Amino acid sequence: MTYYGVVMGWCFSYLYYSIDLAWGADSNAFFFKDFLNLSGGIGEIGGIVPIALFGLFLCWLCVFFCIYKGVETVGKVVLLTVPVPIVLLVIFIVRGVTLPGAVEGLKFFLTPDFSALANPKVWLAAYGQVFFSLSIGFGVMIAYASFLPQDSDIVNNAFISSFADALISFIAGLAVFSALGYLAVSTGKPVTEVVSSGPGLAFVTFPAIIGMLPFWASAFGVLFFLLLLTLGIDSAFSLVEAGVAGAMDKWKNARIVVNAVISFIAFAVGVIYTTHAGLYWLDIIDYYFTQYGLAVVGVLECLIVGYVFGAKKLRDHVNATSDFKVGPWWDICIKIITPAALTAMFIQNLIQLVKKPYEGYPGWAQFAGGWGLLALVLIIAVALSLVRAKQTEEE
Numbered sequence: 001m002t003y004y005g006v007v008m009g010w011c012f013s014y015l016y017y018s019i020d021l022a023w024g025a026d027s028n029a030f031f032f033k034d035f036l037n038l039s040g041g042i043g044e045i046g047g048i049v050p051i052a053l054f055g056l057f058l059c060w061l062c063v064f065f066c067i068y069k070g071v072e073t074v075g076k077v078v079l080l081t082v083p084v085p086i087v088l089l090v091i092f093i094v095r096g097v098t099l100p101g102a103v104e105g106l107k108f109f110l111t112p113d114f115s116a117l118a119n120p121k122v123w124l125a126a127y128g129q130v131f132f133s134l135s136i137g138f139g140v141m142i143a144y145a146s147f148l149p150q151d152s153d154i155v156n157n158a159f160i161s162s163f164a165d166a167l168i169s170f171i172a173g174l175a176v177f178s179a180l181g182y183l184a185v186s187t188g189k190p191v192t193e194v195v196s197s198g199p200g201l202a203f204v205t206f207p208a209i210i211g212m213l214p215f216w217a218s219a220f221g222v223l224f225f226l227l228l229l230t231l232g233i234d235s236a237f238s239l240v241e242a243g244v245a246g247a248m249d250k251w252k253n254a255r256i257v258v259n260a261v262i263s264f265i266a267f268a269v270g271v272i273y274t275t276h277a278g279l280y281w282l283d284i285i286d287y288y289f290t291q292y293g294l295a296v297v298g299v300l301e302c303l304i305v306g307y308v309f310g311a312k313k314l315r316d317h318v319n320a321t322s323d324f325k326v327g328p329w330w331d332i333c334i335k336i337i338t339p340a341a342l343t344a345m346f347i348q349n350l351i352q353l354v355k356k357p358y359e360g361y362p363g364w365a366q367f368a369g370g371w372g373l374l375a376l377v378l379i380i381a382v383a384l385s386l387v388r389a390k391q392t393e394e395e
Contacts, residue, residue: 001239002266003282005063006273008232009055010035010203011225018210018221027207031199032279039276042284042365046276053274059236060267066237067244068259071147074237081230088227089171095220096178105181108191109173120348127298127342128290133165135235137297139242146245155322176201179209186212199279202228240266250389281369284361288370293377295346299339306335 013035017023023030032038039046066077096102116122131137145154177191183205184191196205210221240262247258273282305314311331319325357366 001236002269003273003285004232004236004239005059005266005270006052006056006278006282007199008059008229008236009052009057009274010199011228011232012055012058013051014203014207015222015225015229018225019218021207021211021218021221023207023211025211027211028204031203031207035203036279037276038279042277042280042361042369044277045272048271048274049276049278052278053271056267056270056274060263060270062233063237063240064259064263066233067241068256070241070255074241077237078234081234085227085230086168088223088230089168089175091223092175092220092227093171093178096175096182099178099182101181101183101185102178103181104184105177105179105191106174108181108195109177120345121352123341124291124295124345124349127345128294131294131298132290133169134162135238135242137294137301138239139246140238143242143245144238151321153322153324154318155324155326159324179206183209183212198283250384250387252390252392280361280365284358284365284369285373287358288374291349292346292370293374295342296374299342299346302334302339302342306331306339311335 035049036052037046037049065073067074097106135141148157180191180194183194187194194205206224207221210217210224213220240259243262244255244258247253247262248255251258272278275281305311311334312328315326315328315330357363358370361369
């Protein structure tokens with residue numbers, strides 16, 4: 001969340017820029033040079049970019065007030081932030097499929113490339129995406145599940161959440177790739193050359209597409225970044241709530257105090273991403289945590305649940321309150337298939353990483369923003385778990 005917050009901050013800025021399409025004809029130069037004022041390398045920190053710092057502050061202000069009363073305020077926020085992005089996605093699909101070249105983009109999106117299944121990076125990236133999208137391995141699902149009544153239908157909740165998430169992702173793909181098809185036709189390039197990922201897609205490619213629209217370009221720009229913000233705020237406060245709920249359970253402090261402390265610490269850490277080298281640090285930390293950190297957490301959770309706690313014991317517990325029962329196949333997945341697949345892919349990707357460092361970043365940066373930081377987080381997590389929890393008189 002320390003770096004997710006600054007991305008949301010960029011969305012706030014671009015929501016304002018959309019009013020008059022401030023990025024002009026060269027959205028690439030605007031984002032990297034004018035907006036981020038990106039330095040020449042990860043070691044050239046430079047100063048703080050004021051607009052990025054202000055956006056980060058706005059993000060944390062929103063997150064704080066979304067969860068400062070817990071599920072009471074969260075329930076009110078999601079009444080707006082869940083239906084609005086779905087409506088906006090439908091608007092973008094309708095607009096996208098009516099653009100010239102949309103068919104080419106959709107063909108690229110919907111035509112499978114089975115040869116990619118032989119690439120371990122594709123599998124690890126897919127696991128990382130699913131873990132990140134469903135907040136698996138973050139403690140988020142565990143925190144929110146703890147708020148449910150004891151007799152909740154756990155299996156149905158799990159399947160509905162997973163399928164709904166996949167469906168929204170697929171719908172978003174229709175909107176994205178129809179627009180990319182339009183960009184390809186407009187620039188005379190194949191779709192493969194205009195496809196991008198990460199910040200480049202949202203803050204370079206889509207602004208370029210929006211600027212080419214024949215009418216209502218500013219309106220669609222505002223709607224697009226409003227879409228990102230409404231999607232992002234849910235993810236943001238969910239990630240923070242996991243830490244807040246855990247801290248409250250352990251130390252029995254008031255919610256507003258815990259929320260304020262965690263928000264302030266995360267904001268302070270996030271300042272590094274508002275510097276001139278901020279994008280480099282965001283890139284390397286995001287890569288290591290989503291590609292490797294989540295894989296390690298996933299393996300450990302599977303092993304602990306499968307062998308220490310007992311997969312069958314947990315399955316019997318969830319089946320007792322669920323209409324739809326999960327069978328022994330779940331035990332096999334948790335104990336064997338998923339940890340074996342994640343471990344194999346992790347090792348293969350690790351070998352490739354040793355041969356060729358990620359994006360050519362220097363070794364010290366790979367350690368500071370990658371392996372070293374992962375180790376530090378693990379050490380802090382273990383240390384916090386060993387601290388004796390404060391108990392109430394009832395407990």
